[in-house]
Amino acid sequence: MSGHKATSGGYTSRNLVADTAGAAAQVDPNLVNAWGLVAGPSTPWWVNNNQTNTSTLYDGTGAVLPLVVTVPGGPTGIVFNGGSGFMVSDGxxxxxxxxxxxT
Structure with a gap:
């Protein structure tokens, strides 16, 4: 994940999170082959990690949040559902x- 801010001449890029030390401000070893970035109106940012079969969460500064969701099959997409459709059950x-x- 990279953070960008507008400057008078364009944008400045800043790497927020990477899977290896020294490449960004934060390290998350789950962040490998990232696909998709989404947030709901009051949720953290979610990123799918295709190679590690996970989805990880980050706050607005790029800080890694502790929840790691397992997504079998190598996730390639993620969307926020703010409606009442797409019902799921755990039994x-x-x-x-x-x-x-x-996936």
Whole structure:
């Protein structure tokens, strides 16, 4: 993930997160072959990591958040679902999926 800010001559790039030390301000070893970046109105940023079969979360500064979601099959897409459709169930509870992953 890179953070960009506008300057009078364009943008300045700043690497926020990388999978190896020294490449960015934060290190996340799960962040390998990233696909997709999404956030809901009040959620952190979610990034799919195709090579590690995970989705990881980051705050607005790029800080790595502790939740790591396993997504079998190498996730390649993710969307935020703010509606009441796409119902899922764990056998006891059901409700609309907040995030939908594709593999």
């Amino acid at each position: 006891t509870h059901s409700g609309p999926a907040t995030f939908i992953f594709s």
